[in-house]
Amino acid sequence: MAWEEELKRAICEGEEEQAERIVSAALDENINPWEILERGAIPGIIEAGRLWQEGEYFLPDVILATEAYNQVSVALEPLLSEGERRGRGSVVIGSVEGDAHEIGKNIVVAMLRGSGYQVTDLGIDVEKEAFVESVRESNPDVLGLGAYMTTTMRRMPEVIQSLIEAGLRERVKVIVGGAAVTEDYAKKIGADGYGKDAAQAVSLVERLLGGG
Numbered sequence: 001m002a003w004e005e006e007l008k009r010a011i012c013e014g015e016e017e018q019a020e021r022i023v024s025a026a027l028d029e030n031i032n033p034w035e036i037l038e039r040g041a042i043p044g045i046i047e048a049g050r051l052w053q054e055g056e057y058f059l060p061d062v063i064l065a066t067e068a069y070n071q072v073s074v075a076l077e078p079l080l081s082e083g084e085r086r087g088r089g090s091v092v093i094g095s096v097e098g099d100a101h102e103i104g105k106n107i108v109v110a111m112l113r114g115s116g117y118q119v120t121d122l123g124i125d126v127e128k129e130a131f132v133e134s135v136r137e138s139n140p141d142v143l144g145l146g147a148y149m150t151t152t153m154r155r156m157p158e159v160i161q162s163l164i165e166a167g168l169r170e171r172v173k174v175i176v177g178g179a180a181v182t183e184d185y186a187k188k189i190g191a192d193g194y195g196k197d198a199a200q201a202v203s204l205v206e207r208l209l210g211g212g
């Protein structure tokens with residue numbers, strides 16, 4: 001099997017160590033890091049997303065695939081050129097304050113990275129000040145907020161309000177998602193968009209950045 005196929009399969013099946021071995025062998029053969037992502041790793045995470053969407057994959061399968069993909073992309077990212085790294089646009093994302101759910105966010109991160117966006121993941125339980133600081137410092141095209149409980153949803157308008165107060169709201173598109181959030185809620189709080197799942201999150205970012 002060609003390395004592309006092997007890497008795709010290893011990522012999709014969440015075989016992290018196998019994926020790392022294939023990547024280092026490919027690098028030893030002087031294959032371009034961007035090509036490794038584009039021809040092997042990205043198709044692997046996209047395939048996992050497809051199997052999840054079709055109900056063939058269960059949550060643990062998706063988590064393993066996401067972890068394998070993230071491992072590989074973190075290893076390859078420093079090797080990419082500036083242009084390649086910035087990719088099609090940049091996104092800062094995190095789960096809002098008080099919220100420790102991250103599985104859905106991590107899938108969104110992996111799918112966005114897989115689609116060529118540069119993603120800074122602030123992690124879980126992110127305070128509004130940290131979102132604002134990150135927007136100020138790294139000037140991303142999009143800020144993604146995840147909330148997975150009805151109790152933490154209300155942090156989202158607070159983040160937007162803090163952006164307004166910091167004079168940064170016009171600089172960044174704000175998208176929201178997570179099981180607790182709805183399209184109506186996104187509109188109500190003045191977000192620029194809502195994504196029901198990771199695939200929608202990617203097409204939303206594409207639409208907001210005028211790329212698709």
Ligand code: B12
Binds near residue numbers: 104194
């Ligand atoms: C796994 C889980 C946990 C794990 C989280 C592990 C982790 N590392 O993430 C643990 C055990 C830690 C946990 C803890 C708690 N949980 Co919990 N948890 C869940 C569970 C079972 C699954 C969530 C999940 O991962 N779903 C799968 C992912 C793929 O779906 P998703 O998150 O919706 O993400 C998709 C989309 O929403 C979208 N998306 C996600 N993020 C973003 C972001 C953007 C910007 C966009 C555009 C799109 C997007 O794309 C994703 C991929 O398609 C749900 C119940 C359920 N079946 O949904 C409860 C649930 C969310 N938990 C709940 C609760 C109450 C808690 C606890 C308070 C429980 C407790 N009493 O201790 C704590 C709170 C911890 C905290 N401070 O946050 C409640 C929330 C109820 C509510 N009021 O809304 C739920 C709904 C369970 C229930 N029915 O009561 N939980």
